[in-house]
Amino acid sequence: MKIIIVNKDHAQARSFTLGGWTRAFLSVCLLGIPTFVGAWGYSWLVSDERDGFFNTDTKAWMDILSARESEIEQEREASEAQIAALTSKMGELQARLMRLDALGEKLTSAANLEQGEFDFSQVPALGGPSKASPDTLYATPDFFAAIDQLSQQVDSREQQLNTIEALLTNRSLQQETLVSGAPVANAWVSSRYGYRKDPFTGKTEFHSGIDFTARKGSKVSTVAAGIVNWSGRHPEYGNMVEIKHGDGLVTRYAHNTSNLVKAGDVVKKGQVIALSGSTGRSTAPHVHFEVYKNGRVVDPASYIRRTNR
Structure with a gap:
């Protein structure tokens, strides 16, 4: 094999003649080095060191995502518990209001009030201008605080109606035990x-x-x-x-x-x-x-x- 080297000005040229052993050595170098580099790269890719290199950041992100998923699950469970408590409280208030309506109807009948004066089957009439400032007009309500306040109002009304019922019952008992009237009609x-x-x-x-x-x-x-x-x-x-x-x-x-x-x-x-x-x-x-x-x-x-x- 003959190798010719020309300078950049093309003014001079040199030639080398390679023998058989020289050609064999160059062939080994040209072919062996890429093969060695490829084999080493492949072994590195499948080795634990490669996993450690790539997985360091990946594991950190996976840990962050797992922690966030856990927080989301906890928040979801807390929200479901609050909704369940809210539903239970609303059901309790609804049952108590139905009982108060029944008691109100009973007291209305017992007190001989005019028909329509207290109609417990209708929603109470409410109205009036708002005194709230524009900033607070559409403020998000605290539902649990509002329900607690409503529960206190129901307790107060229930006590008042129970007191009225007790008074009317006592009056009815007095009327029942009062000796009055004749024993036979139309006589x-x-x-x-x-x-x-x-x-x-x-x-x-x-x-x-x-x-x-x-x-x-x-x-x-x-x-x-x-x-x-x-x-x-x-x-x-x-x-x-x-x-x-x-x-x-x-x-x-x-x-x-x-x-x-x-x-x-x-x-x-x-x-x-x-x-x-x-x-x-x-x-x-x-x-x-x-x-x-x-x-x-x-x-x-x-x-x-x-x-x-």
Whole structure:
């Protein structure tokens, strides 16, 4: 092999003749060095050192992303917990408001308020200009603080309505236990309380009650709530019911065709306790009504004229 070297001015030229061994050495250098470099590069690429070189930054970024994902998951769980708590609180407030509406309807009916004065089925009418500044007009509300405030208002209204209910219940109880009115409807008084001519002997004797003339089988109702003291047959009163009320008062209903209650029964005001008749010492169907105060018989007229207050 002959090699010719020419200078940059092309003025001179030199030639070299390479022998067989020289050509072999150059071939080995030209071909062996790239092969060696390629083999070393490949081994470096697949070695742990390459992983360490490339993975240092990658692992750091992966750690950052993993930490961020963990934070996002925690925030998501916290948000879901807050939403669940908010939903539960709203459900509780809704149930309490429904109970307050029912209580309001009950109190409205019990207080005999005019229809439409308090309509608990409608949303309360609200309105008026806003006093908030433009900066705070559209401020994001703190929902939990708003719900807590609403809950406190519901508590306050509930206490007020419960107090009103207790007062009305007490008033209703007083009306129930108040001895007032007549024991039979659409009847007229045939004999008053006091001295009179006895219908059987013609002698002047004391009449301890008031007689109401009534058709046989008319409904006899109690004039107040109480407990049945006695219900049975008496030789002079015939079929009689005796009821014990509060405040030392006892009422009797006599000469009944039949008694509809028994001793120990709790009766309400206006409850039918017997059917009128003419049993015992009686000349015709009527209701004999007596009132006792602390064990002494009194004139029933003052109680019959009583009105509920």
